[in-house]
Amino acid sequence: MEPVSADKPRENCGIVGVFGHPEAAKIAYLSLHALQHRGQEGSGIVTADGEQVYRHVGLGLVNDVYSDPGIFDQLRGHIAIGHNRYSTTGSPSLLNTQPILVNCKSGPLALAHNGNLVNYRSLRHILERSGSIFQTTNDSEVILHIAARSKAPTVEEQILEALRVVRGAYSLVFLTTDRLIAARDPYGIRPLALGRLGNAVVVASETCAFDLIGAEYIRDIAPGEMISFDSKGERTYRIGTVPKTAHCIFEFVYFSRPDSQIFGEYVDKTRRKLGKNLALEQPANADIVISVPDSSNTAAIGYSRRTGIKYDIGLIRNHYIGRTFIQPSQKVRDFNVRVKFNPVGGVLRDRRVVVVDDSIVRGTTLRRLVQMIRRAGAREVHIRVASPPIKHPCYYGMDFPTQDELIANGKSIEEIREYLGVDSLGYLSLEGLLGAVPNEERGYCTACFSGEYPIPITEKVEKLALEKEVSIREI
């Protein structure tokens, strides 16, 4: 078995919260389904009915984890939070599948987290030294420990205390026996939207979750905002303020679904602009424009429109894909790319082809894709990338390969072109990228392209470092 590598950065998760719906668990489940692209390793839901708290987590896709309808009879209550976890390298583990649920003095407290804290190691060591016991290797668990130690009288204030200590990217939902709390870091790095479904409140990483459940999108949870929902109503708290937001610009480039609205705009609309700006900056002399489906489709259409080169479907994506494939011992050439994409001979043969891709991480998959396109008869292959070269790691929740593996880290454009084996290669500039996103003046995090980190990195931050360090394996 060999894992099918997407060669794309991996997001760390999608989250959802529901308050006031008689079937909160089902609403959470459907929302997680719509957010499946943000995490495919595992999923979990915790619900509450005012008195009891119920939890179900599992490894695999949403449909696998909740395949037994009986689960929903047991996940009782009108409050729910849910989480999809992304696929790590190494064996997946139930231990780290969120929502995390613990008992503390105020009773059960559950949390689901999208993002990454940059000072959790220091905090964890401080907590451990004074006697805290950790059950996961998630950075998120420190939030619960700090809240559990707070002397503040309400759970909201206990959590606020914790959020004022941790630093990094976080969109969070908390659940207690009788309330739902949603919070977003002051930089607004990851998205978090607020919606209504009849009398119920729903929060979710992306608005596509609202579309599936028929909820209405109200607004985003503001950067630095925490809201608590209980039977008496809602109450807003302020975590802190920063001069400028730092929305993750990569959400527009690749992560979010095109049919979602994030940071105040439809993703699809921004991607079309990325394609158009790319066309202006990096035109090509070619017969057809194709995309690497599906994430680059809209950018490719934008590119086609602006250049006037015909858009066509040159690659078919296999959608029945799972995580692993069993290969013959005598390996099939290009297998890892073939299981995902098949070239359409009739479209590619004898054509000069522009391939629009949203981004390049290691370039390994794209290289094999190019070879496959050439073997299908393309006369020329021109790569156009709808974002700048990725040169720096993300410490705020994107999971890149190590910096050394980033193809643009240390290689010139010409060297990359040569590695990919294409006739020409063009990236969108950072200016072109910023020119396409909405409300650019409010501030975006472009660290993976520019190296400018909005939140200082003062300790080694590596998503799986702790997992390696802590040395526990669930079997």
Add this chain to the structure above:
Amino acid sequence: MEPVSADKPRENCGIVGVFGHPEAAKIAYLSLHALQHRGQEGSGIVTADGEQVYRHVGLGLVNDVYSDPGIFDQLRGHIAIGHNRYSTTGSPSLLNTQPILVNCKSGPLALAHNGNLVNYRSLRHILERSGSIFQTTNDSEVILHIAARSKAPTVEEQILEALRVVRGAYSLVFLTTDRLIAARDPYGIRPLALGRLGNAVVVASETCAFDLIGAEYIRDIAPGEMISFDSKGERTYRIGTVPKTAHCIFEFVYFSRPDSQIFGEYVDKTRRKLGKNLALEQPANADIVISVPDSSNTAAIGYSRRTGIKYDIGLIRNHYIGRTFIQPSQKVRDFNVRVKFNPVGGVLRDRRVVVVDDSIVRGTTLRRLVQMIRRAGAREVHIRVASPPIKHPCYYGMDFPTQDELIANGKSIEEIREYLGVDSLGYLSLEGLLGAVPNEERGYCTACFSGEYPIPITEKVEKLALEKEVSIREI
């Protein structure tokens, strides 16, 4: 739980055969993976190593059925046949999961079948009256019984005897302990392609299977041809001849993958022509052309090119789809269509939209899709269908709803337009369809559109009739 209806006809299966590969089971498995679109209810592989025969079948998608790599250690041998079964209404059953494997006087004999026999009921009754015992409710099993009763000296001649008695659509692969036999009915209704993978022979319903395993496409198994492969070589037999072939034209319209070659042409190329002919016959006054993804993508591009109306992506398809979804008791509006498609607000708002669909069966899904598109803000919705109205049942292996449920059976175009709630509706003509397919003169089956059945229907043929009649349920 509620099944997610595709509102498309269902194909009865994809088949594959391998001879001469040391890991025949893995090659079959990968081919079945590529043919997943032809059957998603269950899958099975039978292998042979010259002495023993090994069988593994299961319900679900290919990746589920063969998820344990240990299976391939046990599916030994250099010969394999495999089968994907389509999704029936009613509870799926292992009983009917192919390949069927029986013991008869010549030893183990296995079969996988794509198509449908039209005289199996009469044959089955004759066989039962003279003492045959049936283990499945598949039409295919009669072939094995007739072969088992033959006095002919070789298994090839025994099978030939059977194939000369049965009537209907069949692409078949058989396996014995030491040989692979492939056969196709004289009308050539369903596709069946022959390829080479090094020294091994591969046959598969569509050539996209060859692409995944890196095999080379040689030619189609000819209508009326049977070939037997064993360690001494191959040998060709002729089942019978008919004046004209009757290739299923619906394979081009919907079933086959766009990256496959069938009946001598790339499917994708034909679909683009369907879109172009549709544009000529049924132009529209609109701002954008969108497709119902993914089956109509190429036709929509063809339509866009010929009309000059811009192609855009107005619907996002959810690819993490399973067969069933758990809904809240208070149903979500448009749920069944929302779990499959989400409209892209930014693309549709205030636009006059042409929606290209490949075909309409009952129209129920399309109607809800139209409502969803309208709610997303489209100003006008114009449906263009890349095939003629479907008015007649298929007796050759497509699984339609009952004739009464076919929307075009009894409703005028205007009535359908009204039912769908669109501003205009246009179908491609039968001439337009025939004008797009390759080698039209060789003959196509257009019965679902025209009612002209190339093979006479002399008994009630209903795919599940026997299943109901025989009254056995596996639990």
Add this chain to the structure above:
Amino acid sequence: MEPVSADKPRENCGIVGVFGHPEAAKIAYLSLHALQHRGQEGSGIVTADGEQVYRHVGLGLVNDVYSDPGIFDQLRGHIAIGHNRYSTTGSPSLLNTQPILVNCKSGPLALAHNGNLVNYRSLRHILERSGSIFQTTNDSEVILHIAARSKAPTVEEQILEALRVVRGAYSLVFLTTDRLIAARDPYGIRPLALGRLGNAVVVASETCAFDLIGAEYIRDIAPGEMISFDSKGERTYRIGTVPKTAHCIFEFVYFSRPDSQIFGEYVDKTRRKLGKNLALEQPANADIVISVPDSSNTAAIGYSRRTGIKYDIGLIRNHYIGRTFIQPSQKVRDFNVRVKFNPVGGVLRDRRVVVVDDSIVRGTTLRRLVQMIRRAGAREVHIRVASPPIKHPCYYGMDFPTQDELIANGKSIEEIREYLGVDSLGYLSLEGLLGAVPNEERGYCTACFSGEYPIPITEKVEKLALEKEVSIREI
């Protein structure tokens, strides 16, 4: 993993039939539970409600196969038959798990069989040559094929035709959509009892099944009797007659549960007599009598009573036993016997011990048991066996190891004593055995001891021969 060998002959199955109970499946399930000792590899139930037939089979113990209570909602109807299959060597297979269920001209027909046919190979070859297709490698399937080919007007007469052709040991239950049929071979080799549960009829291999479900034992199905139960009542048929019955005497020695009545007597009572006769024939000079639990308990008590030597519990049996155990690479001494039995040091130390065992097959387990007893401190070990030496294979449904492996085949008593490493060894004589069983004059099969086969063996009969020959493996 290493199979835990019982070193006892294996029975081929327990069967049950129910007619006229609204929850026939549950009654069958409970009966199979009581008959678990007759077959532990797999279990199956087929039910009928007058119109439909329902089947559920699985591998493992009864509680595993029917662990999901939902199964009983689906196994509808007032008629049921069930079957427990014994544990074969080699990988167990669903293919051969009974009841067998087929479709033939009279509709669905199911069968469960305890026993073994001695002419099934000839019959199978005849049937195959004239075109019959076999789906299992069970000897039982020939009965269905012959019945299916019969021209007789009723299913009872069709079955009778078959039963008059097959030869061997059979206790059978058949099920059609509206009737239950029970039959027993003219020699009455295997037991089959008839009971009443309110208005319902129950048949079962042993009466202990009646005790569990609260049914009343009426009588045995007579040798050569076939009874059919339908909504109009019951009807008796005669298969044939033989001068003398041939009840399997080994049912008393080992197979049947002590709390069952078979062949007209409580098993427990006969076993106590075996112990007493053994005491008379083979006294011993010892301090305590212990049994190899649990099958020899009653015989040991009988032996203790007649000799006056104190009965004690010197071996504890581990009852949480499964089929396989995972061992360390560095094997534990006596492991295979230790997982089943643990010696009680306080009882055995410094004692002269008589160990009563019901029978010896290969002697391998007993030998290791003796070593373990010695290591626990026993001063002398005397084996007393409550049946004669086993020297001949059984062709009527007991599964012995091959004749070569039978320790008494070729070894003298003294040689066996030496092999076992005991101070003395004494077997019960055939006369002593016959003197203990009820109605001895009616006739018993003692072939495994005496070599006198009541039904002539005219072809090679080996339980798994066909399985090997037919060369199909389910994975």
Add this chain to the structure above:
Amino acid sequence: MEPVSADKPRENCGIVGVFGHPEAAKIAYLSLHALQHRGQEGSGIVTADGEQVYRHVGLGLVNDVYSDPGIFDQLRGHIAIGHNRYSTTGSPSLLNTQPILVNCKSGPLALAHNGNLVNYRSLRHILERSGSIFQTTNDSEVILHIAARSKAPTVEEQILEALRVVRGAYSLVFLTTDRLIAARDPYGIRPLALGRLGNAVVVASETCAFDLIGAEYIRDIAPGEMISFDSKGERTYRIGTVPKTAHCIFEFVYFSRPDSQIFGEYVDKTRRKLGKNLALEQPANADIVISVPDSSNTAAIGYSRRTGIKYDIGLIRNHYIGRTFIQPSQKVRDFNVRVKFNPVGGVLRDRRVVVVDDSIVRGTTLRRLVQMIRRAGAREVHIRVASPPIKHPCYYGMDFPTQDELIANGKSIEEIREYLGVDSLGYLSLEGLLGAVPNEERGYCTACFSGEYPIPITEKVEKLALEKEVSIREI
């Protein structure tokens, strides 16, 4: 489904520890197998290889939890601890399945516990108030929290600090990445034995575990002793001292296996004495003595020997028992007792029967058993109980029904006799019980009989109280 109630107190668990064996996990697994009678709800093993810690837990019997041999490839290392959990009422939960494993400042720390703490609620509330987060509802978890907060320099001293704070019954095994620690409360309430297997050390609740793995029994871990094993050797610590031990006398009456040595004696030997003392105190005028198998077998033999009344097997126990049974809606009479026991008609009919039982808790099962024995034809039924009436709850790890349900709590012997419907009833006196156990002068806990609690009960102690209170449910 209806749980099959044993109507016996339930022990809280069996534990095992291994140090210095290359396949420590397999040794732990086999030991847990031998200790299956001490806990049947779930099982878990944690191993360590000096650097990493590995954990596997599951619900069900040992063979179910470790059915996949691949588990042992992953449970690496030369150190292991294991735990079998008893069957609680209510749904079993993975959350509480031990060994508990946490991360604290000294690294991973795992624990398995047999016994019950009597001051854990107070301790837990103190810990929660100062910020500790609990992951389970086990009383055992407080030990880990107190150790985690200790400022002591070594893990041994940290654990000692905790053990000096907790009060109650505990036999414990701890595991870190490089050591095994075993400890037993100063009262020695639960057993814990130390053995050697080659160069490896093994500790286990009962010596029957040593027999299965071929280890040699060295001695018991002394009351109040803690031993730590690492690569450098072993080191002994003293937890504290008390004037007198308080061995649980019920371990001899019912819990421990007859082939184990506990508190310095073979259980089987003590049980035989119990039967003899019972014979002296409570003779009977009867024809046979039978036991309620298997736990009363030895006592019944002792009773038979001393009275001279013949011992016989009047009840057959069904050993294929699982936890639940599916019954027909129309309940079978005596079903719950029938699934466990079947009376042997031939033994009981017309006899005056003494039934020896080890103890009576609620009496419900015994009452139905008596009815069944009467219906099987017994002329008289005399119950003799090999322990005194149980009147008081256990706070040290036995799980009784509530005090109100104890039949001897509030009912006189005559009332109990009447309730049971027997001709006579006799219990062993407390003196008779104490006269049978070894080293009586060292001190036994007889609280359930006498109400004299050796450790003061200062807070409400109810095994599942916390589980109810904490209000978290895993689904």
